Amino acid sequence: MYNPEKEVYAPKKEIIKIQEKRLRETVKFVYENSPFYREKLKDIDLDKIKSAEDLEKLPLTTKEELRNAYPLKMSCVPKDRIVRVQMSGGTTGQPVIIPYTRKDVNQWKEMLLRDFMLAGITSRDVIQITPAFGLWNGGFGFHFAADAIDAFVIPIGAGNTRNQIKFMKDFGTTVLCATASYPLRIAEVADEMGVDVSELPLSKMLLGAEPWSEEMRRKIESKFNVRAFDIPGLTEMGGVGTIGFECPERNGIHIWEDNYIVEVVDPETGERVEDGEEGEIVYTSINREAMPLLRYRSGEISAVVSREKCECGIEHMMIKRIRGRTDDMVIYKGVKFYPSDIESVLFSHGVSNYKIEVGNGIRVIFEGDQDKIHEIARDIKEFVGFKPKLEAVPFGVLERFEGKAKRLIRVG
Numbered sequence: 001m002y003n004p005e006k007e008v009y010a011p012k013k014e015i016i017k018i019q020e021k022r023l024r025e026t027v028k029f030v031y032e033n034s035p036f037y038r039e040k041l042k043d044i045d046l047d048k049i050k051s052a053e054d055l056e057k058l059p060l061t062t063k064e065e066l067r068n069a070y071p072l073k074m075s076c077v078p079k080d081r082i083v084r085v086q087m088s089g090g091t092t093g094q095p096v097i098i099p100y101t102r103k104d105v106n107q108w109k110e111m112l113l114r115d116f117m118l119a120g121i122t123s124r125d126v127i128q129i130t131p132a133f134g135l136w137n138g139g140f141g142f143h144f145a146a147d148a149i150d151a152f153v154i155p156i157g158a159g160n161t162r163n164q165i166k167f168m169k170d171f172g173t174t175v176l177c178a179t180a181s182y183p184l185r186i187a188e189v190a191d192e193m194g195v196d197v198s199e200l201p202l203s204k205m206l207l208g209a210e211p212w213s214e215e216m217r218r219k220i221e222s223k224f225n226v227r228a229f230d231i232p233g234l235t236e237m238g239g240v241g242t243i244g245f246e247c248p249e250r251n252g253i254h255i256w257e258d259n260y261i262v263e264v265v266d267p268e269t270g271e272r273v274e275d276g277e278e279g280e281i282v283y284t285s286i287n288r289e290a291m292p293l294l295r296y297r298s299g300e301i302s303a304v305v306s307r308e309k310c311e312c313g314i315e316h317m318m319i320k321r322i323r324g325r326t327d328d329m330v331i332y333k334g335v336k337f338y339p340s341d342i343e344s345v346l347f348s349h350g351v352s353n354y355k356i357e358v359g360n361g362i363r364v365i366f367e368g369d370q371d372k373i374h375e376i377a378r379d380i381k382e383f384v385g386f387k388p389k390l391e392a393v394p395f396g397v398l399e400r401f402e403g404k405a406k407r408l409i410r411v412g
């Protein structure tokens with residue numbers, strides 16, 4: 001049985017030694033086995049790629065390239081070694097397919113076992129998995145790890161919120177795995193059913209798949225009386241929970257640097273930015289087999305927080321929690337912002353259902369009292385830098401989501 005402790009708390013020197021070895025192996029492996037990368041890297045002296053620093057000499061890999069590689073053109077292994085595929089987001093055009101070998105599935109599981117260890121999840125837990133079991137990566141990722149520790153698994157999948165609540169009560173669910181906004185929907189439905197969610201045996205939540213604010217976390221934790229962890233993940237990097245996990249001291253997200261190399265680049269120029277500066281996260285997967293990716297542009301916005309040993313004892317580097325995605329960025333009157341920035345302000349005023357319409361101007365529609373408009377507008381102006389049009393609507397009017405919430409609407 002895999003014991004994550006040694007790798008999670010490995011000293012920096014050891015982590016970097018493994019990282020550099022795996023980077024060299026991965027560059028060689030993709031060059032030899034992927035026609036896509038052989039073409040892309042043909043003019044580069046690959047012997048010079050020895051450490052994370054050297055990655056800058058390589059071109060970036062884009063989602064468009066992955067889309068064009070449909071179905072398996074970027075796979076580095078013959079089809080008979082592939083044991084499954086998952087699919088990445090995006091609703092238009094060719095799907096982005098990520099193939100896995102047995103080793104890749106094990107790697108996915110092992111990364112999640114690191115996360116489970118940090119969250120204190122054990123075989124005594126009852127784990128309810130609410131993301132879908134299908135081509136999207138959520139359901140299965142959680143399942144592989146929950147099954148490996150012999151926990152009591154409830155693979156209920158997405159939707160049917162009433163049933164979710166019934167099962168939580170009847171089976172004594174202690175850990176809920178979900179998209180970040182789902183617990184708030186669960187709380188609303190529980191209210192309708194006369195169930196007090198703070199009385200449920202739930203003690204932990206692993207929440208991800210969308211950027212969510214600290215204010216939203218506070219609301220979820222106080223309502224449910226749980227500890228809510230941010231679990232990042234990207235199908236292209238192997239799925240939920242692979243790239244890293246939230247620092248137990250809540251200083252940010254520790255990246256599993258022996259498996260992934262993270263760079264932060266300017267989304268417009270693709271050039272690296274300084275530590276501490278915000279930009280687009282670029283991932284290189286160095287411990288995957290069917291489809292390792294070099295310098296993959298994730299669209300996620302974050303910044304490097306620290307490369308030093310953290311007060312939690314972990315020496316893997318740390319980035320900020322994801323603030324947004326490049327696709328969700330809005331530029332208005334020269335101000336750049338993400339929906340999560342507005343969400344922070346709304347939650348601090350007790351608002352949890354809202355949508356943002358972007359067209360000629362910015363309109364924020366929220367469920368709540370008319371008399372809050374003035375204060376919310378003032379705080380958005382102060383925090384984000386402009387004053388949107390605000391509209392208050394009665395509770396229950398706006399659309400509810402059981403998966404990823406779609407709160408940003410572009411009109412006109």
Ligand SMILES: [Zn+2]
Pocket residue numbers: 247248249251254310311312313314
């Ligand atoms: Zn830490």
